[in-house]
Amino acid sequence: MAHSTRQPSTPRRMTIAARGPLFGTVRVPGDKSISHRALMFAALAVGESRVTGLLEGEDVLATAAALRAMGATIERVPSGEGPVEWRIGGVGVGGLLQPGQALDMGNSGTSTRLLMGLIASHPIQATLVGDASLSRRPMARVIEPLSRMGADIVASPGGTLPLTVRGLCPAVPIEYALPVASAQVKSAVLLAGLNAPGITRVVEPIATRDHTERMLAGFGAGLTVEQTPAGRVISLTGEAELAPCHIVVPGDPSSAAFWTVAAIVSPGSRLVIGNVGVNPTRAGIFRALALMGADMVLHDGGTVGGEPIAEVAVRHGDLAAIEPPPELAPSMIDEFPVLFVAAAFAHGRSVFRGLEELRVKECDRIATMAAALTAIGARVEELSDGLVIHGSGGRPLPGGATVETRLDHRIAMAMAVAALHCSAPVTLDDVSPVATSYPDFLATLDRLADADRRVAEPVA
Numbered sequence: 503m504a505h506s507t508r509q510p511s512t513p514r515r516m517t518i519a520a521r522g523p524l525f526g527t528v529r530v531p532g533d534k535s536i537s538h539r540a541l542m543f544a545a546l547a548v549g550e551s552r553v554t555g556l557l558e559g560e561d562v563l564a565t566a567a568a569l570r571a572m573g574a575t576i577e578r579v580p581s582g583e584g585p586v587e588w589r590i591g592g593v594g595v596g597g598l599l600q601p602g603q604a605l606d607m608g609n610s611g612t613s614t615r616l617l618m619g620l621i622a623s624h625p626i627q628a629t630l631v632g633d634a635s636l637s638r639r640p641m642a643r644v645i646e647p648l649s650r651m652g653a654d655i656v657a658s659p660g661g662t663l664p665l666t667v668r669g670l671c672p673a674v675p676i677e678y679a680l681p682v683a684s685a686q687v688k689s690a691v692l693l694a695g696l697n698a699p700g701i702t703r704v705v706e707p708i709a710t711r712d713h714t715e716r717m718l719a720g721f722g723a724g725l726t727v728e729q730t731p732a733g734r735v736i737s738l739t740g741e742a743e744l745a746p747c748h749i750v751v752p753g754d755p756s757s758a759a760f761w762t763v764a765a766i767v768s769p770g771s772r773l774v775i776g777n778v779g780v781n782p783t784r785a786g787i788f789r790a791l792a793l794m795g796a797d798m799v800l801h802d803g804g805t806v807g808g809e810p811i812a813e814v815a816v817r818h819g820d821l822a823a824i825e826p827p828p829e830l831a832p833s834m835i836d837e838f839p840v841l842f843v844a845a846a847f848a849h850g851r852s853v854f855r856g857l858e859e860l861r862v863k864e865c866d867r868i869a870t871m872a873a874a875l876t877a878i879g880a881r882v883e884e885l886s887d888g889l890v891i892h893g894s895g896g897r898p899l900p901g902g903a904t905v906e907t908r909l910d911h912r913i914a915m916a917m918a919v920a921a922l923h924c925s926a927p928v929t930l931d932d933v934s935p936v937a938t939s940y941p942d943f944l945a946t947l948d949r950l951a952d953a954d955r956r957v958a959e960p961v962a
């Protein structure tokens with residue numbers, strides 16, 4: 503079977519020393535989840551859609567390349583001083599073409615699982631390949647429902663990439679209760695349902711991020727959401743016709759989380775973070791940090807692209823330990839690495855449980871963060887489903903170690919944040935993964951750390 507055609511990016515080692523306080527303002531780049539969906543739904547609309555604020559990270563570019571390979575036209579139009587615009591010529595639901603070669607998903611689980619859904623109900627066959635991290639991640643969770651809808655999927659041992667999806671058209675609409683709280687699985691089934699006759703229904707006992715539902719409705723799909731005793735029920739009427747849209751992608755709360763924790767743990771810092779998406783299905787990190795007593799205010803910024811946004815004003819301060827309520831987990835599932843960093847500097851013992859999903863993200867985020875925090879001198883106990891972290895009480899951690907980032911952008915950024923309050927510099931074995939979701943992260947860190955405090959905006 504085919505393997506990734508992409509050269510793995512050259513590992514980039516970097517040593518980060520504690521630096522002065524962080525000051526100033528930062529505007530976070532477009533939301534990764536919303537950017538993937540904007541491209542995919544625009545590629546299925548009839549006519550030209552425009553997207554501004556798109557995240558130009560490697561994961562989203564992998565989605566764009568795959569959609570081009572299946573017939574959509576996707577063009578980046580820089581417009582002088584104004585924001586960059588992406589123009590997408592859609593092929594219409596049912597109109598995806600057979601790609602000429604394997605689709606390279608790079609590091610991106612979202613591209614893989616959502617595109618598998620799209621391919622599953624089109625009369626085409628496609629092979630999906632990915633990097634070493636993605637090739638270890640479980641795909642059975644989408645293979646199972648998509649097979650029920652009629653797709654023929656042949657995966658590598660253990661239900662992993664490379665895999666080949668042969669779609670069925672017309673596919674069979676199903677009713678599917680999610681066995682894991684996963685927006686990717688929910689979205690894969692709904693996207694397959696777009697080209698299946700009749701109603702495809704997904705029941706989610708625990709709510710996960712709802713960008714697919716919001717955006718599909720914006721593109722004109724017939725979709726209803728009901729709250730029932732069994733959970734949220736999403737019903738989509740298939741053989742949908744999507745109308746082209748202009749989408750403005752709000753900033754990514756997952757990216758904002760790094761600056762928020764960085765300001766809190768790095769003594770003397772104060773930051774204003776703008777353009778932060780605060781969709782309640784994503785904003786759990788701000789609730790968790792508030793429970794820890796963070797000095798942080800969210801100023802309502804209205805809505806962008808049907809999604810609420812805020813400006814986050816945050817400054818350095820003490821944090822109390824936390825035992826996050828389990829119901830918060832899905833709304834902050836990508837933020838645990840940086841929340842573990844916050845806990846490592848908090849006062850007291852934080853207990854994180856019920857997080858087995860973190861073991862199958864871009865890496866095993868429980869084991870990797872336990873190893874990385876231990877290496878820099880934190881007291882951490884690894885549990886099968888989480889971590890116990892004994893906070894330093896605001897004191898710097900020793901640092902002076904090399905930590906492994908394991909092809910995981912969020913581990914790299916979380917440990918860069920931890921390094922800001924260590925006594926000795928911390929070496930990250932590879933920072934190249936940050937390009938998947940936040941290409942400017944390290945340059946922005948330099949800018950905020952070098953900012954002149956006299957020109958920093960005051961934080962009320």
Ligand code: S3P
Nearest residue numbers: 535612683684685686687835836
């Ligand atoms: C995503 C959903 C989450 C998240 C991932 C992006 C999405 O995964 O971890 O980074 O865009 O739907 P799960 O839905 O598998 O938890």
